[in-house]
Amino acid sequence: MKKYNEEDALLFIVAANLKKIRSHKGLTQEELGFRSGISKNYISDFERGRRNITIKVFQRLIEGLEVEPQDLLTL
Amino acid sequence: MKKYNEEDALLFIVAANLKKIRSHKGLTQEELGFRSGISKNYISDFERGRRNITIKVFQRLIEGLEVEPQDLLTL
């Protein structure tokens, strides 16, 4: 498991949920990127905790995944 | 009511909720800024829909307000 700071807690929760839900839905990073208008590299970075996304990007990811905001926030 | 783009929907929901909860708790922008380590100007800007905050800042605001993430996302 990756080590993370307290200040990054929510970020890592969102990233982990994104990765889990994305694969459960059978989507690749590239496909999700296409659906949400975000580069696959960026999604890769985010899932590994290397990006601090904005709310706008968060919304686009949710829409691409077809889930609700809270689905990415709940542990 | 302020006009906003579809792509800003979540942002405006969060901003409106922040403002509402903050005042209900009797906190000023400055006090919330102090608690969450964010400048009062930035909070003012955000509440008026002029800023696209990151997840890290979102987390700090939540902690400063002492609420749960979903409290800022639910309409």
Added chain:
DNA sequence: ATGTGACTTAAAGTCCGTA
């Protein structure tokens, strides 16, 4: 299908001041 480094540009976020 995903991870990484390096990169440019756009925007996040601060601080000063005024009203």
Added chain:
DNA sequence: GTACGGACTTTAAGTCACA
């Protein structure tokens, strides 16, 4: 107590070539 502006520094957005 909040809104708004200018000037500023730091970081996120977004892409690319390649492993």
